[in-house]
Amino acid sequence: MSRPTLLGARAAEEDDRGVKRRSPRWSDEPADPAAWTAANDRLYTRFARLYDVVVRVAPVWRRWLRTALPDIRGLRVLEVSFGTGWLLTQYAGRYRTDGVDLNAALVEVARRNLARAGVHADLHQGSVEDLPYPDATFDTVVSTMAFTGYPDAAAAAAELARVTRPGGRLVVVDIAYPRDRNRWGTLLVDRVWKPLGDLVRDLPAVLTDAGFEVRDEEVGGWGSVHRYVATRRSAPGGGHRAGPSGDV
Numbered sequence: 001m002s003r004p005t006l007l008g009a010r011a012a013e014e015d016d017r018g019v020k021r022r023s024p025r026w027s028d029e030p031a032d033p034a035a036w037t038a039a040n041d042r043l044y045t046r047f048a049r050l051y052d053v054v055v056r057v058a059p060v061w062r063r064w065l066r067t068a069l070p071d072i073r074g075l076r077v078l079e080v081s082f083g084t085g086w087l088l089t090q091y092a093g094r095y096r097t098d099g100v101d102l103n104a105a106l107v108e109v110a111r112r113n114l115a116r117a118g119v120h121a122d123l124h125q126g127s128v129e130d131l132p133y134p135d136a137t138f139d140t141v142v143s144t145m146a147f148t149g150y151p152d153a154a155a156a157a158a159e160l161a162r163v164t165r166p167g168g169r170l171v172v173v174d175i176a177y178p179r180d181r182n183r184w185g186t187l188l189v190d191r192v193w194k195p196l197g198d199l200v201r202d203l204p205a206v207l208t209d210a211g212f213e214v215r216d217e218e219v220g221g222w223g224s225v226h227r228y229v230a231t232r233r234s235a236p237g238g239g240h241r242a243g244p245s246g247d248v
């Protein structure tokens with residue numbers, strides 16, 4: 001149920017226990033996805049070195065990324081949008097690992113970081129919407145802090161589903177509204193993440209539509225950073241979304 005707030009700024013909704021919470025304001029998809037991606041790509045090219053430094057010196061960022069690690073399973077792993085490659089240096093040595101990122105400068109930064117760490121992964125420049133692999137190639141696909149930058153959520157989710165084997169998993173760490181809509185987490189989303197360019201969507205719904213069963217957990221940022229562990233269904237349709245402690 002929803003109704004306007006007194007300020008008229010944001011609708012309210014009630015949860016199962018009748019507690020009123022402010023409704024999330026999901027982002028609209030950009031009108032021109034190609035222009036959106038090109039603008040972001042220029043920014044990443046310009047700030048690739050700075051981004052590398054930020055990831056090295058910001059423990060909170062690494063802590064959020066690290067939450068993806070316990071859910072990596074199987075033999076073949078793909079990380080999409082690996083950025084500076086920091087997370088790859090933490091696990092790629094234990095799996096047959098591939099990586100795809102759109103930004104050429106970051107691919108080079110990541111190559112250097114992996115070489116320095118003595119870890120191997122096959123890194124490629126490419127788009128999440130057109131991954132250079134056959135269907136059902138990977139046991140686990142990882143994407144951290146990147147989905148909110150993809151301008152066409154459905155297209156990205158469909159391609160990630162395509163390369164994940166049935167029963168395999170997609171592990172996404174990214175920005176979303178805190179489930180309890182607490183003040184600080186909601187402010188972070190509305191006043192920091194979105195102005196920085198993050199497209200905040202109902203990701204469990206997007207991933208369910210793409211053929212996954214989704215577990216959604218909050219891992220930081222007052223509930224504004226989520227880890228989604230999405231298991232690829234064997235057959236299309238019939239998916240469900242599990243809550244924080246729900247098994248998939």
Ligand SMILES: C[S@@+](CC[C@H](N)C(=O)[O-])C[C@H]1O[C@@H](n2cnc3c(N)ncnc32)[C@H](O)[C@@H]1O
Pocket residue numbers: 037040044055065080081082083084085100101102103106126127128129143144145146149150
């Ligand atoms: C905020 S950075 C996150 C990097 C890294 N995963 C991390 O958490 O530090 C977003 C990354 O997504 C990549 N990216 C943006 N659009 C992409 C696309 N369409 N396909 C693949 N990667 C993309 C960017 O080049 C960048 O490396």
